[in-house]
Amino acid sequence: MGEPEELRVRANGLEFAALAWGEPSAPLALLVHGYPDTAWTWRHLGPHLAERGWRAVAPFTRGYAPTEVPPDGCYLAADLAADLIALHAALGADDRAVLIGHDWGAVATYAVADVDPVRFGHYVTLALPPTMALLKPFTSPRTLGLGVRQAAMSWYFI
Structure with a gap:
């Protein structure tokens, strides 16, 4: 189960191109x-999640080969969120699904949680706090x- x-x-x-592990019928x-x-x-x-009963799917996000480049050139968090919501539907997922985002993927995860909080049963982010937490100081x-x-340390993000 190690090879995707x-x-x-x-x-x-x-x-979208994606890597996947686990049974297609799993959450x-x-x-x-x-x-x-x-x-x-x-x-x-991915393989660890599959061993624990999940269908782990890792898409190459918009513009990352071999996924297509968006013709409108849009890469905003809202565009990424729309992609993730559409992928959820295209993969036949339900509300047991979990969305896990790292770094810029976390930004997209926060955006999905904001616009469609019940789409996924759980949201997990790694390496990036919610945007509002950055503004609190x-x-x-x-x-x-x-x-x-x-x-100053987060210039690339803000």
């Missing part, structure tokens, strides 16, 4: 990579310096 199955899934107007664990990672980020976790003069330092 390679999938092609049409969702949100794009053809979905949708694994979303960050930047500049790829679906191969999940090559160690700016709400108090006492923690403003911390906020400025964190913003």
